Amino acid sequence: MSVLPKINMRRTLLIARRDYFGYIKTWGFWISFFLPFVFGIIGFFAASMDFDFSPPKYETILDQTGQHEAGIKAKLDADNQKVMRTAIEGMTKTPLFSDQQGEALLKAFDDGGTEAAKAYIRATIPTAAGQLDNALDNLDFNVIFVEPPARSLDGLMPYLLGDSKIMVDGEPQKLNGALLLTPNGSETKIEYWSTQINSPKVQSLTERYFRDRAEDAYLSSKGLSKEGLKAARSGSSEVVIYNPEKAADETGGGQAVTKEDRIPYAVAMGLSIVLWFTVFSGAYMLLTSMLEEKLNKLLEMMLASTRFSEIILGKLLGVAALTITALAPYIIIGIVGIIGVIAVGPPEISAALQQSFTPQILLFFALFLVLGYIFYGACFIALGSLSQSMQDAQTLTTPIVLILTLCMLVVPIGLENPDSPIIYAASFFPLSSPFAMLIRLPSNPQLWEVLLSVGILLLSCIAVIMLAGRIFRFGVLSGAGVGAVSAWFKRTVLRRSAG
Amino acid sequence: MSNSPLSLSNVSKSFAGKPAVQGASFTVNPGEIVGFLGPNGAGKTTTLRMALGLIDPDEGDVKLFGETPGEQAFGRIGFLPEERGLYKKQTAREAIAHMARLNGVKGREAFKLADDMLDKYGLGDAKRKKNKDMSKGMAQKVQLLSAIAHNPEFYILDEPFSGLDPVNQQVLEGIVREISQGGNTIIFSTHVMEHAERLCDRIILMSGGRVVFDGSTESALDKAPRRMVLSSESGGLTEIVTPFAKSVEQREDGALQLVLKDDAKAHVILEECVTKKVKLTRFEPKAPTLHEAFVELVGADVTAQMDLDAQEALS
Numbered sequence: 001m002s003v004l005p006k007i008n009m010r011r012t013l014l015i016a017r018r019d020y021f022g023y024i025k026t027w028g029f030w031i032s033f034f035l036p037f038v039f040g041i042i043g044f045f046a047a048s049m050d051f052d053f054s055p056p057k058y059e060t061i062l063d064q065t066g067q068h069e070a071g072i073k074a075k076l077d078a079d080n081q082k083v084m085r086t087a088i089e090g091m092t093k094t095p096l097f098s099d100q101q102g103e104a105l106l107k108a109f110d111d112g113g114t115e116a117a118k119a120y121i122r123a124t125i126p127t128a129a130g131q132l133d134n135a136l137d138n139l140d141f142n143v144i145f146v147e148p149p150a151r152s153l154d155g156l157m158p159y160l161l162g163d164s165k166i167m168v169d170g171e172p173q174k175l176n177g178a179l180l181l182t183p184n185g186s187e188t189k190i191e192y193w194s195t196q197i198n199s200p201k202v203q204s205l206t207e208r209y210f211r212d213r214a215e216d217a218y219l220s221s222k223g224l225s226k227e228g229l230k231a232a233r234s235g236s237s238e239v240v241i242y243n244p245e246k247a248a249d250e251t252g253g254g255q256a257v258t259k260e261d262r263i264p265y266a267v268a269m270g271l272s273i274v275l276w277f278t279v280f281s282g283a284y285m286l287l288t289s290m291l292e293e294k295l296n297k298l299l300e301m302m303l304a305s306t307r308f309s310e311i312i313l314g315k316l317l318g319v320a321a322l323t324i325t326a327l328a329p330y331i332i333i334g335i336v337g338i339i340g341v342i343a344v345g346p347p348e349i350s351a352a353l354q355q356s357f358t359p360q361i362l363l364f365f366a367l368f369l370v371l372g373y374i375f376y377g378a379c380f381i382a383l384g385s386l387s388q389s390m391q392d393a394q395t396l397t398t399p400i401v402l403i404l405t406l407c408m409l410v411v412p413i414g415l416e417n418p419d420s421p422i423i424y425a426a427s428f429f430p431l432s433s434p435f436a437m438l439i440r441l442p443s444n445p446q447l448w449e450v451l452l453s454v455g456i457l458l459l460s461c462i463a464v465i466m467l468a469g470r471i472f473r474f475g476v477l478s479g480a481g482v483g484a485v486s487a488w489f490k491r492t493v494l495r496r497s498a499g
Numbered sequence: 500m501s502n503s504p505l506s507l508s509n510v511s512k513s514f515a516g517k518p519a520v521q522g523a524s525f526t527v528n529p530g531e532i533v534g535f536l537g538p539n540g541a542g543k544t545t546t547l548r549m550a551l552g553l554i555d556p557d558e559g560d561v562k563l564f565g566e567t568p569g570e571q572a573f574g575r576i577g578f579l580p581e582e583r584g585l586y587k588k589q590t591a592r593e594a595i596a597h598m599a600r601l602n603g604v605k606g607r608e609a610f611k612l613a614d615d616m617l618d619k620y621g622l623g624d625a626k627r628k629k630n631k632d633m634s635k636g637m638a639q640k641v642q643l644l645s646a647i648a649h650n651p652e653f654y655i656l657d658e659p660f661s662g663l664d665p666v667n668q669q670v671l672e673g674i675v676r677e678i679s680q681g682g683n684t685i686i687f688s689t690h691v692m693e694h695a696e697r698l699c700d701r702i703i704l705m706s707g708g709r710v711v712f713d714g715s716t717e718s719a720l721d722k723a724p725r726r727m728v729l730s731s732e733s734g735g736l737t738e739i740v741t742p743f744a745k746s747v748e749q750r751e752d753g754a755l756q757l758v759l760k761d762d763a764k765a766h767v768i769l770e771e772c773v774t775k776k777v778k779l780t781r782f783e784p785k786a787p788t789l790h791e792a793f794v795e796l797v798g799a800d801v802t803a804q805m806d807l808d809a810q811e812a813l814s
Binding site for chain 1: 548551570576577578579580582584585587598600601642645646
């Protein structure tokens, strides 16, 4: 006798179809579906139209000490340069640039400033130069110092209150704030006046300027300088990481770890995240679908013409199709992004990316996706069948949602240390194995370990489906709910009367 | 193999130690309309669920089309559960077609069937209306049509009249009569004795989890006390009728209301009156009702509870 339940595929697919179209036909679904595209289009147009979401704020400095105005302005320029460098550094970490190209871009910026960096980008990656240029042009340099329109605080007040305007490039503008520096004995009294009380940029800039001055004064009192400190730091050693598992080149070298070597881990992490979202959103849809049918009392009617197993499998299939459809925008955007990087990125990155999607990782991703979805889906169906309301469902699913969330936490651990004992154990524990084993795959675990993990998960799926079927039957037809679970817990675990 | 659509033999079921059904035995024969009556908590729904195989009995034997309830009955049964519901976002035709397809009707045929049924039962305008936008009565009719669209052999309807207004109750009675004309078998549970009285060939009465009556509607009515109302312009009527009556009661209008003894015959009373030259102004045998029969069978308290349940169900 087979342990697997009998299934009539026609009825199963009818149930799947109903669940699928039940959601697909709603406005809400299509709004969610198109939202990423709508935001993408809005973002694209905003970027192309050079729309400034954070217009510049005009500030002025009234320096009655005559000592700090130039220094504060220079500090702002240095800050802006730092922001620009950070942005360029961020670009170098994307797969668009190889390590060498990234270093060359930073050097171009350090040597020749923003324009030199842009020129390097245009020469190296002409296809993406337009977007990168825009990204750099749109950096948030929104503090602009202007000459004070009056020489006293009283005189500045109408401008600060918006009653009078300052002229900038022939256009009237509001003065956002005024920094007032007045002598106070040997100290400087600093006041910042503005109606924009949640805009601390000038305050922070000024504080950092005075802190730097204090540091400079201290260092010079010891005969030292900041430049000297920087020079001493730049001479420090950089640690190069080597991987003995990496094949050496013909010169016997080439085992240094590069960005390309890390790409498979990033791919595995990305797939784990996709897996988690698929499982999580699919399981929740199953829960709500189950609950709807239970509350609508439709299940009893269906059960007069359908097997339990067909309802469970039909739901799993219908919601799986629905989840894939719901995630399609993100999947499409992801695939387009990957293809884009492969097409326009540096050859070594393109090659590394292509090599990351090995048949092995794709096969096990598909296996873990299906099994993980079935495992958690069956759990959520069972819990949905025990619930009498959404509140019940939330109460019952809280532990399993916590477990799912914890499973997500293993991903960064696995990325940093794929051989850690916790990841090793998690890759065989059915609740976490889909995520943990996937993140271990780039570190080439033994094949038997991967197969064992799949086997345990498969057996767990069968057990959970059988258990879910019993709970489903019990929950749907006996009207059992949270109360029954609580009574069972008190009776069996706490060994006391449920009262 | 029995050709009875349903047969229960000494079936019992308990929930958490509390008996819901105790030793129930009955057979539903082909072509019968069986009224399954009893107050709330009598065990009707549990019995019907066991009949469908949705729950297993603790003891006894249930046979559906001669076999243990299961997939062999799929498509042969039309089941309307006690508690109602439809997918809110489905249209009426989708709801009917979906259930018909689950019961084996092919795709296009199912939709055509749904359209035809909706037209036939006055819901033609609601074909593309979503269930959430329908009135309660309309939604109930749609659910009933979903249960019967595939033209099953055996209909199990749990409280089909519950929640319907009088007009829709009439419509439903019409549907039940119509499906019975094709030789189909129907069992429906109800609190409302009038429906059973009007529709059923046979009545099964449950009380406290036990079958307390199983027989034809006529034999149920035979259990009711026979009443008669008489009045006369002349005296001596009381003396004539007393030997024939279990009780004699004088009504406000002066007429006498008798509960006849089991062997008393109305024509004998009439002959006695003629012989004794008593001039009758009223001689009215009262037709027995199921309500009176049930008072006899299960007592006044249980019958009163059924009346209350019926009022609740129809309100």
